[in-house]
Amino acid sequence: MPPPPPPPLSNLATRDVETFVPPYTHLAGFRDTGPLILERGRGVHVYDTEGKAYIEGMAGLWCTALGYGNEELVEAAAAQMRKLSFAHLFTGKSHDPAIELAEKLKEMAPVPISKVFFCASGSEANDSQIKLVWYLNNALGRPKKKKIVSRIKAYHGVTIAAASLTGLAANHRDFDLPLPGFLHTACPHHYRGAQDGESEEQFAARLAAELDALIEKEGPETVAAFIAEPVMGAGGVIVPPRSYFEKIAPICTKHDVFMISDEVITGFGRLGTMFGCEKLHFHPHAISIAKQLSSAYLPIAGVMVPEQVYQALLSESRKIGVFAHGFTYGGHPVSAAVALKAIEIYLRDRIVEKAAEQAARFQARLAALNAHALVGEARGLGLIGGVELVADKRSKRSFVPQHGVGAKAVQFAEHEGLIVRAVLGDVLTLCPPLIINAAQIDELFDRLVRALDKTLDWVTRERLAHS
Numbered sequence: 366m367p368p369p370p371p372p373p374l375s376n377l378a379t380r381d382v383e384t385f386v387p388p389y390t391h392l393a394g395f396r397d398t399g400p401l402i403l404e405r406g407r408g409v410h411v412y413d414t415e416g417k418a419y420i421e422g423m424a425g426l427w428c429t430a431l432g433y434g435n436e437e438l439v440e441a442a443a444a445q446m447r448k449l450s451f452a453h454l455f456t457g458k459s460h461d462p463a464i465e466l467a468e469k470l471k472e473m474a475p476v477p478i479s480k481v482f483f484c485a486s487g488s489e490a491n492d493s494q495i496k497l498v499w500y501l502n503n504a505l506g507r508p509k510k511k512k513i514v515s516r517i518k519a520y521h522g523v524t525i526a527a528a529s530l531t532g533l534a535a536n537h538r539d540f541d542l543p544l545p546g547f548l549h550t551a552c553p554h555h556y557r558g559a560q561d562g563e564s565e566e567q568f569a570a571r572l573a574a575e576l577d578a579l580i581e582k583e584g585p586e587t588v589a590a591f592i593a594e595p596v597m598g599a600g601g602v603i604v605p606p607r608s609y610f611e612k613i614a615p616i617c618t619k620h621d622v623f624m625i626s627d628e629v630i631t632g633f634g635r636l637g638t639m640f641g642c643e644k645l646h647f648h649p650h651a652i653s654i655a656k657q658l659s660s661a662y663l664p665i666a667g668v669m670v671p672e673q674v675y676q677a678l679l680s681e682s683r684k685i686g687v688f689a690h691g692f693t694y695g696g697h698p699v700s701a702a703v704a705l706k707a708i709e710i711y712l713r714d715r716i717v718e719k720a721a722e723q724a725a726r727f728q729a730r731l732a733a734l735n736a737h738a739l740v741g742e743a744r745g746l747g748l749i750g751g752v753e754l755v756a757d758k759r760s761k762r763s764f765v766p767q768h769g770v771g772a773k774a775v776q777f778a779e780h781e782g783l784i785v786r787a788v789l790g791d792v793l794t795l796c797p798p799l800i801i802n803a804a805q806i807d808e809l810f811d812r813l814v815r816a817l818d819k820t821l822d823w824v825t826r827e828r829l830a831h832s
């Protein structure tokens with residue numbers, strides 16, 4: 366029997382489907398399913414237009430660290446809007462919130478930082494990183510040193526250069542990307558990438574050797590930078606093997622390759638340390654920040670660069686004149702005021718330390734999912750996790766992508782009152798607000814287990830594990 370037709374969409378859902386192009390959406394399927402329309406939020410919960418409550422298990426898009434309805438953040442925005450609703454940082458203009466925020470970020474940075482360049486999104490931050498590295502190498506008189514290395518399954522954004530860094534096929538295919546000069550080295554995923562019997566340390570050593578070989582093959586004089594997320598997010602929450610960055614960093618040093626940590630997800634406490642590179646034990650030259658910087662109450666992002674880059678900008682300016690890069694909304698005063706307040710709360714309320722404490726429970730409940738018949742690997746660090754669904758646990762065989770097993774699990778989770786996301790390879794991602802408490806972590810996982818059980822029933826009924 367053919368499946369029953371989907372129920373008709375509500376009026377609001379129909380207006381949605383007929384009016385805008387939703388980002389990161391299966392556009393064809395979406396015409397039948399329509400959107401989940403959210404109306405309000407409080408703490409770790411969001412509520413749809415019917416009043417149904419959900420635990421926001423993804424903190425929006427890895428960003429609402431302080432949850433919803435935080436009156437201090439609302440007040441910081443309102444006060445700044447009343448005082449000075451907009452001012453820019455172009456052509457010698459400035460404003461208090463940006464100055465104070467840059468000072469605070471320099472103080473907090475895990476490595477020596479000379480200056481902060483503000484923008485409004487993670488993609489803009491990573492695009493800016495590339496342009497600054499190119500500028501740096503022109504200033505240093507090495508115009509051939511321009512290639513950028515990122516990793517397969519990395520996610521660095523969607524603008525043309527950032528999407529070129531991103532190592533996911535869907536971000537390249539039919540977008541005519543990546544641009545030339547963007548290279549992708551192996552993904553540091555032990556579960557999928559390790560050889561039989563290879564330990565995490567051995568796997569890390571092999572990946573470092575591969576990076577070394579890639580740079581040698583391209584010519585070190587042509588390779589400018591290496592960029593990495595401390596823990597990969599949108600690529601499926603991939604925690605690198607033990608000692609990975611300790612082995613990668615010397616390769617970058619050996620070839621004079623600038624190292625960028627993309628902390629758009631991991632910055633401001635996600636892994637239980639203020640910055641992810643602290644948890645993963647490496648010292649990047651530059652850092653990209655966004656998302657939790659303002660707890661996503663308003664868009665703001667930035668690039669934190671060392672003195673070496675600033676000196677290059679100065680020397681280029683002496684040659685060219687104006688540093689011709691900047692975004693209208695970079696360092697927007699209202700966003701900056703909110704970011705300052707968010708940082709004040711992170712420090713005052715020990716949000717990062719508390720997240721580190723809760724991480725033990727979160728990771729224990731996550732690890733327990735490894736026993737589930739559908740789960741190939743449940744992995745994570747701090748308050749982030751990925752649950753990879755497989756058709757066959759023993760052989761690690763994935764489901765056929767067209768069956769949409771991950772997407773179905775997301776639907777079952779939503780029925781249970783839990784928002785999670787499915788990314789490539791049927792990986793369910795979890796990234797709750799950092800303010801989540803022990804009881805809410807338990808509730809999150811109880812709901813997820815029920816959703817996995819229902820997904821397993823459905824997979825069995827439809828015989829999807831065998832195709």
Ligand SMILES: Cc1ncc(COP(=O)(O)O)c(C=O)c1O
Nearest residue numbers: 486487488520521522598629630
């Ligand atoms: C690690 C990382 N870098 C960059 C980006 C891009 O940020 P945006 O969507 O704000 O452009 C993201 C978005 O999820 C991200 O996870």
